[in-house]
Amino acid sequence: MFIINCPYCGERDQTEFSSGGEAHIVRPKQPTELSDDEWAEFLFMRKNIKGIQFERWNHSHGCRKWFNVVRDTSNDKIHAVYKMGEKPPVNK
Amino acid sequence: MTQELRINNKKFIDQTNRLSFKFNGEKLYGYKGDTLASALLANNIHLVGRSFKYHRPRGIMTCGSEEPNAIVQIGNDPSLTDPNVRATEIELYEGLEAFSQNCWPNVKFDIGGINNLLSPLLPAGFYYKTFMWPAGFWEKYEFFIRHSAGLGKSPTKPDPDIYDHKYYHCDVLVVGGGISGIMAAKLSAENNNETLLLDDKNILGGTTIYQNNDCFTIDDNHTNYWLEKEIKNIKNIKNLTIKTRTSLAAYHGYNYLLAKENITDHLNPDERKGKIRQRLWKIRAKKVIIATGSIERPLIFNNNDRPGIMLSSAIKKFIDFYGVKTGKEISLFTNNDSAYETAISLKKSGVNIVSIIDIRDESSSKIVKEVEKHNIKIYWNHTIVNTEGYRRISFIEIMQLSDDGSGVIGKKIKLKTDCLGISGGWTPMVHLFTQSGGKLKFRSDDNVFLPDKNKTPSDQISIGSCNGDFDIKDIILNSNKDVKTFLGIENSPFDNIKVESSKEEKKRNIWLLPSDKPIGKTKPFLDFQNDSTAKDVKLALREGFKSIEHVKRYTTTGMGTDQGKLSNMHALGIIAETTGTNMGELGTTTFRPPYTPLTFGAIVGRNVGEFFDHTRKTAMHNWHVQNKAQFENVGQWKRAWYYPKNGESMYDAVQRESKAARESVGILDASTLGKIDIQGTDASEFLNRVYTNAWSKLAIGKCRYGLMLNEDGMVYDDGVTTRLDQNHYIMTTTTGGAANVLSKLEDYLQTEWPELDVYLTTVTDHFSTISICGPNSKKILSKVIPDLDLSDQNFPHMSFKNSIINGIKCRVMRISFTGEHSYEINIQSNYAKHVWELCMDAGKNYNITPYGTETMHLLRAEKGFIITGQDTDGTMTPSDLQMDWIIGKKKFDFIGKRSLYRSxxxxxxxxxxxxxxxxxxxxxxxxxxxxxxxxxxxxxxxxxxxxxxxxxxxxxxxxxxxxxxxxxxxxxxxxxxxxxxxxxxxxxxxxxxxxxxxxxxxx
Structure with missing residues (x-):
């Protein structure tokens, strides 16, 4: 069980957070212009990497804010935490 | 029966405090300080249980948590009985009652023992192979298999004991209170670290605390003397918290660990009353020092499982610590020097040693020389080829090993013995290290897997014998050095310590020892609890299993309550040898928590009964209770389900309520529907995006039904939203979906549309909702709020009015989920019961009938209104629901729109x-x-x-x-x-x- 440094509240136990899956998947601005395949890419395709993964987390039992986390899924080491809309501080 | 095998005046046993206990109904005596195992052995009882598959008689084999055989049922109270307790771990108390498991009618004569005779027919994978076909027959087989399987019996009544959880943060956690753990705790605490030291035994000191052999000294005294002084000293260090009887169960990431403290299990039932039984510690440590020691390995030879065959180190602990002789004529069988320490302890206590059988050619270490002085017969380069004795070992047969150790030569020698100590070397307890994510490396000199310092995930070290140091000198010097580096300490009181020991130089290892019989005719047990033998492992390999994880599951090696603490290394060794693989490459099976079994009670703690989950009740709940409502759980809510009158059945009550609501007037507590207050200049635009229909043109004071989809186009939630003001809406959601809808909306606002000026607040609990429906609902409302103009012109269907009842502000919506003329009064929750009663009073002459969720469901079904979650299941689009009318086709976008025309x-x-x-x-x-x-x-x-x-x-x-x-x-x-x-x-x-x-x- 890891500790996440919420950018708004500081270090808290993982139990206070919920995971929102892969980060930096932007919802298309004009979905109606997309083909079925392009829409399916946005809708269904998610990476499941062993290693460095960029993911969304929500401090659901705290400030309820969403933010991004760079986590190594092989050992749960968190390399960076940054707010929504900010550029990843490590190379994506 | 007397304790004929007891040695008097042992420090750890209080002979002034005699305790009576019962084993399988027989009254016996032991002393304060005994475990059940030591007390049984003092009464010359070795046979305590039957093995799982063949029902072979089995005895106490170890003196610790690795015990595979001596697993007993404690007590027979239907709510307090405790199955699968290791006799070696439970401390004796007055009145303790224990029973053998897995045997019927009793441990001495067990009908299942017939499986032993049938054992040639019960190879590895027997159940998989036999009972899979024909498929339909499983139900018939299952009855018999379930009947004969299983270890102890679960309690049948609720557990009355109290369990506790404790959160703990510290700088340094030291796991294990043996010599290296004591040293580490002292170094840590004396250097300004808040330190927690845990040990699973009732006293600190590990194996060193009873080591008084002349070959091993610290500062010219026996090692136990030195350690006792240290233990006395550390108890006064203020930064140090010591918890005994506390076993570490799990080591998770980020140094989060779980430990179970036994608080009353060693007390008699009277002393336990009102006290907490066990406490689960949830520990977050900045640094962790693992000093969990090692356990001795058995040797794998033909018939190595008879009662009376024990680990050599266990014999030593029973005699040196508990003062119990495990036999009168003891033999020792070894491949290393540590059995010689046992020999000296036995000799000192006057036990006759028949012989020592050593598979090595010779050893010239100090301790072996010491043993030779006592004129004990040592059979070098010999092995045991067979043992005899059904309920207790009586003879061993030994032969000389061939040059390469693969066979036996010469004449068979038969020796009479009533207890056999076996020692196959030591296995470091690396469980916690690997649980934390650490990787192991293999040391081939003595075939051990050790923590790889370069592959350690968190801030931790392993010291002592769990790190592969088995010699007391190495243990002390390396523990001191490693802890100093780990904690950044310059000087240590242990820097100039003088340690003498007997260095073991000669090693030899044979995983499966040969017999004069072909392997097919032998029973060399690997896993004593699950009865898997070396033969089974070889069979699995012949049948094509290669991965160690698969062999484990196929043969069930290492799958008992001991989790293979004794058997795993030999299984690996035999697999490596048979397949010609290097053990290091083969790797180990995964070590999973818990290290030793946890009770469900400890895991659950106080979260039982009404504390198991939150219960949400509406403001009118007590009224429903008083009016005999039956309740239904909807999420965490208790909702009135129906109100039976005069012993009505549910069916009858619902029929009556449904008729009344359509014929006159019904009243429903709809408070549990989710309510989200939406404000901001972009509130209308936001609703446009989250609902399928259009919202921009909804006039202030009007209500509209909305359907919310997931991005995949499937219906997610629905409800009525009301425009209270230009930039102010109140949205209702389904009862069960409220929290998820809010989270989903927040997610979109924060991550996809941060440019929108919208604020969401949950007000579900702040407002209560009273729904009045039926042809007479207007009459009721006009009595409750006489000032409100209820004409269709002023207050049409799908509109809302602010109003006041007895000076209390409320919002009244004219909306309907039943198809009847109906109103919903939303009022601050603390006044809601009062208003509900006003409505009831106003409806007296109209047979106002309270109805519950079941009637609500019936009424809406008459109208064909859906309930999301009942008529939908996450695979229904609005079109599937024949609700195409609610899709705003002209809208640029809304959540899920694009998915509505996927192929x-x-x-x-x-x-x-x-x-x-x-x-x-x-x-x-x-x-x-x-x-x-x-x-x-x-x-x-x-x-x-x-x-x-x-x-x-x-x-x-x-x-x-x-x-x-x-x-x-x-x-x-x-x-x-x-x-x-x-x-x-x-x-x-x-x-x-x-x-x-x-x-x-x-x-």
Whole structure:
């Protein structure tokens, strides 16, 4: 069980957070212009990497804010935490 | 029976405190300080249980948590009995009652023992191979297998004990209170670290605390003397917390660890009363020092499982610590020097040693020389080829090993013995290290897996014998050095310590020792609890299993309550040898928590009964209780389900309530619906994006029904939203969906549309909702709020008014989930019960009838209104629900819009919502029942299923909603609903059964 440094509240136990899956998947601005395949890419395709993964987390039992986390899924080491809309501080 | 094998005046046993206990009904005595195992051995009882598969007699084999055999049931109280307790771990108390497990009628004569004779027919994978076919027969086999399987018996009544949880943060956690753990705790605490030291035994000191052998000294004294002084000293260090009887169960990431403290298990039942039984420690440590030691390995030879065959180190602990002789004529069988320490302890206590059988050629270490001085016969380069004795070992047969150790030569020698100590070297307890994510490396000199310092995930070190140091000198010097580096300490009181020991130089290892019989005729047990033998492992390899994880599961090696603490290394060794693989490459099976079993009680702690989950009650809850409501759980809410009168059945109550609501007036507590307050200049735009229909033109004071989709186009939630003001809405959601809807909306606002000026607040608990429905609802409301103009012109359907009841502000909506003329009063929750009572009072002359969720469901089904989650299941689009009218086709976008014309969502053979009428109007369908077209088709095609079904008292016939393949095209067609004992004829209809023209809304 890891500790996440919420950018708004500081270090808290993982139990206070919920995971929102892969980060930096932007919802298309004009979905109606997309083909079925392009829409399916946005809708269904998610990476499941062993290693460095960029993911969304929500401090659901705290400030309820969403933010991004760079986590190594092989050992749960968190390399960076940054707010929504900010550029990843490590190379994506 | 007397304790004929007891040695007097041992420090750790209080002989002034005699305790009586019962084993299998027989009254016996032991002393304070004993474990159940040591007390049984003092009474010359070795046979304590039967093995799992062959029901072979088994005895106490170890003196710790690795015990595979001496697993007993404690007590026989239906709520307090404790199964699968290791006799070696439970401390004796006055009145303790223990029973053997896995035997019937008793441990001495066990009918299952017939499996032993049948054992050639029960190879590895026997159950998998035999009972899989024919498939339909499993149910018949299962009864017999379940009956004969399993270890202890679970309690049958609720557990009355109290369990506790404790959160703990510290700088340094030291796991294990043996010599290296004591040193580490002292160094840590004396250097300003808040330190927690845990040990699973009742006293600190590990194995060193009873080591008083002349070959091992610290500062010229016996090692136990030195350690005792240290223990006395550390108890006064203020930064140090010491917890004994506390076993570490799990080591998770980020140094989060779980430990179980036994608080009353060693007390007699009277002393336990009112106290907490066990406490689960949830520890977050900045640094962790693992000093969990090692356990001795058995040796794998023919018939190595008889009662009386024990680990050599266990014999030593029983004699040196508990003062119990485990036999009168003891033999030792070893491949290393540590059995010689046992020999000296036995000799000192005057026990006759028959012989030592050593598979090595020779050893010239100090301790072996010491043993030789006592004229003990040592058979070098020999092995045991067989043992005899059914309920207790009586003879061993030994032969000389061939040069390469693969066979035996020479003459067989038979020796009489009543206890055999076996020592196959040591296995470091690396469980916690690997649980934390650490990787192991293999040391081939003595075949051990050790923590790899370069592959350690968190801030931790392993020291002592769990790190592969088995010599006391190495342990002390390396523990001191490593802890100093780990904690950044310059000087240590242990820097100039003088340690003497006997260095072991000679090693030899044979994983499976040969016999004069072919392997097929032998029983060399690997896993004593699960009865898997070296033969089984070899069979698994012959049958093509290669991965160690697969061999483990196929043979069940290492899958008992001891989790293979004794057996795993030999299984690995035999696999490596047979397949010609390097053990290091083969790796180990995964070590999973818990290290030793945890009780469910400890895991759950205080979260039992009403504390198991939150219960949410509405402001009117007590009124419902007083009026005999039956309740239904909806999420965490308790909702009034129906209100039976005069012993009515649920069916009758619902029929009465449903009729009353349509004929006069009904009242419903709708407070549990989710309510989200939405404010901000972009609130309308936000609603446009989250609902399928258009919101921009909704006038202030009007209400609108909305359907919310997931991005995949499937219906997610629904509810009525009211425009309170230009930039202010109140949204209602389903009861169960409230929290998820809020989270989803927040997610979109924060991550996709941060530019929108919108604020969301949950107000579900702040407002209560009273729904009044039926032709007389207007009359009731006009009595409760006389000032409010209820004319259709002023207050039409789907609109809202601010109002005041007895000086209390409220919002009144004219909306309907039943198709009747109805109102919802939303009022601050702390006044809601009062207003509810006002409504009841106002409705006295109109037979106002409180109704629950079941009636609500029936009434809305008459109107064909869906319930998300009942008529939908996350695979229904609005079109599937025949709700195309609610899709704002002109809207640029909304959540899920693009998905509504994916190739899959536009198929016409999707399951679609339909109405169903039974040909016999009295026949009520079962929800979930399947619908088919042809009765005699195999396999029959399932066309859909019933989602809602009721008997409508207002239509006097049975009605149902269902989802069916291509349902929209099926109106008027006939189908069957096959049930267990009949086939019900049904006809597909429209989804609206009652008041199709919606006349009653304005009645």
């Amino acid at each position: 899959d969502t536009i198929r016409d053979d999707r399951k679609q919502l339909v109405g169903l009428l039974t040909d016999d109007p009295k026949e009520i369908l079962e929800e979930g029942a399947q619908i088919v077209e042809k009765l005699n088709q195999k396999p029959v095609e399932m066309l859909g299923h019933v989602t809602s079904s009721y008997f409508s008292p207002n239509l006097n016939k049975s009605i149902a909603l269902a989802v069916m393949k291509s349902g929209k095209k099926l109106k008027g067609k006939k189908f069957f609903v096959p049930m267990e004992n009949k086939n019900i004829n049904v006809t597909v209809t429209d989804t609206v059964f009652f008041d199709k023209e919606n006349k009653r809304l304005n009645a």
